[in-house]
Amino acid sequence: MKLDMHLHSNYSTDGKAAPRQILKEARKLGLDGLCITDHNTLKGNAEVRKIAAEFGIIVLRGMEITSTDGHILAIGIGEEVPRDLSAEETLENIRAQGGMAVIPHPYRNWSGLGWECVRKIKPDAIEVLNSHSTKRENAMAGKLCWEMGLPMTAGSDSHELESIGRAYISIPDATDEDGVLKAIRSGEAKARGRSRNLIGTLKDRTLTVTQWMGRGFKKM
Ligand SMILES: [Zn+2]
Numbered sequence: 431m432k433l434d435m436h437l438h439s440n441y442s443t444d445g446k447a448a449p450r451q452i453l454k455e456a457r458k459l460g461l462d463g464l465c466i467t468d469h470n471t472l473k474g475n476a477e478v479r480k481i482a483a484e485f486g487i488i489v490l491r492g493m494e495i496t497s498t499d500g501h502i503l504a505i506g507i508g509e510e511v512p513r514d515l516s517a518e519e520t521l522e523n524i525r526a527q528g529g530m531a532v533i534p535h536p537y538r539n540w541s542g543l544g545w546e547c548v549r550k551i552k553p554d555a556i557e558v559l560n561s562h563s564t565k566r567e568n569a570m571a572g573k574l575c576w577e578m579g580l581p582m583t584a585g586s587d588s589h590e591l592e593s594i595g596r597a598y599i600s601i602p603d604a605t606d607e608d609g610v611l612k613a614i615r616s617g618e619a620k621a622r623g624r625s626r627n628l629i630g631t632l633k634d635r636t637l638t639v640t641q642w643m644g645r646g647f648k649k650m
């Protein structure tokens with residue numbers, strides 16, 4: 431089974447894809463599941479889950495939280511985790527809900543947690559392949575994950591339809607969120623897909639800075 435574990439809908443302020451479009455595209459690409467991880471909200475995720483059965487796609491509950499140390503993915507949670515808590519407090523909140531705390535793009539400027547923080551807080555898994563990260567950043571994330579002996583995940587981090595599924599995990603068959611989380615926790619998930627290329631890198635950098643200025647220099 432293939433699942434894109436990190437992507438954004440238009441409920442993220444910087445996201446463009448609507449729930450129905452995302453599911454249509456995912457089915458076209460042959461994805462079996464996905465986790466909508468909008469920035470600091472569960473609303474888009476809930477909208478996608480409402481209609482997921484029509485498309486035969488498993489949609490896991492999740493969001494991407496802005497902690498004061500950087501971005502953290504929460505998978506399998508029912509309540510929104512507040513932004514701007516420390517990484518440690520964010521993890522406590524996720525685990526109190528029985529969710530899984532995953533560190534996305536640990537080596538990204540601005541929003542990555544960085545290896546020191548990741549080692550200190552000991553998350554449940556590390557995202558070792560993000561299609562918006564460079565090859566080098568992903569390789570470093572993979573090394574950190576391996577050194578810490580943690581399970582891996584992967585996702586496109588797509589904010590628009592075009593890049594959905596560019597990175598994903600493959601796992602043995604699962605029928606629901608619980609099954610997928612068990613497969614990840616037991617280390618059965620393998621990261622597949624690709625990193626971003628040079629043109630994507632330049633475009634992303636310009637976009638990030640423009641968006642940041644547009645938000646009045648407030649971090650996403
Ligand atoms: Zn992020």
Ligand SMILES: [Zn+2]
Pocket residue numbers: 436437438467494587
């Ligand atoms: Zn993201």
